[in-house]
Amino acid sequence: MEKVVIKDSNYRIRKGKILRTKQLTKLEKLFEIALDGGESLDQEPGQFVMVSIFGVGEAPISVCSSPTKRGSFELCVRDAGKVTGAMHRLEAGDEIGIRGPYGKGFPIRILEGNDLLMVAGGLGIAPLRSLIKYAFDNRRDFGKIHIMLGCKTSDDLLFEDELNQWFKRMDVHYECTVDRAASDWDGHVGQITTLLPGVHLETERTFAIVVGPPVMYKFVLRELIKKNIPENQIILSFERHMKCGMGKCGRCQIQNLYCCQDGPVFNYADIKNMSEAL
DSSP states (O other), rough: OOOOEEEEEEGGGEEEEEEEEEEEEESSSEEEEGGGGGOOOOOOOOOOEEEEETTTTTEEEEEEEOOOSOOOEEEEEEEESSHHHHTTTTTTTTTEEEEESSSSSHHHHHHHHHHEEEEEGGHHHHHHHHHHHHHHHGGGGGGOEEEEEEEEEEGSSSHHHHHHHHHOOOEEEEEESSSOTEEEEESSSSGGGGGGGGOOOOOGGHHHHHHHSSHHHHHHHHHHHHHTTOGGGEEEEEOOSSSSSSSSTTTTEEEEEEEETTTEEHHHHHHOOOTTTO
């Protein structure tokens, strides 16, 4: 498996300024950030950065915007710990540290010319959004686009304004489901796997990209294999505890692989026999 080369520049912490924030849910907040001096982040869809809150600590956060967005980038942050909690208390004008980008992103050159089935569970829509927006901005480079999204409740839906736009697009097949429906929810109810049987695919030219909580993967994989999507056309993005982002600390190790360098994006065919991966 190809190793990601860490550039010398990625060891340094760059100063980032928060341009705007938006509360998405009770736990998730969106940050738009510009690097000092107009530097470009130069990320690939699916990569992540290490975010430093001065005097507090550092945490890995997936970039949720496309590299086609110039001049700034976006992070969707869940308030889940000391660093992310401190970040939620920041506002426009505040400064943070940015290290990276790190990891192996979605294989854009391989995906081009093919149909995409993108499956997201919960917060998994954040890193997947970087690929979705890239595909929208380069729409002629891709075939059919299917987006399947699942959440616990409608209150957990991220980027709700954008989801409504996706639903209206004629060149996208978008569906959303929730595990538990409130009285004002008129959409699909059930786990995300209930959406997949009804999707019509040309499996020989379809790549499935799956991002979500670990418990979701084995059930979604089962449905994708039932639909005869080749194993080497299934792409997974993993969440793991990361401390350094550069393959030094071993926190994110999956047998002989480092999620921060060999991933977080993996081809299912490469890791299907690794018990620690799934």
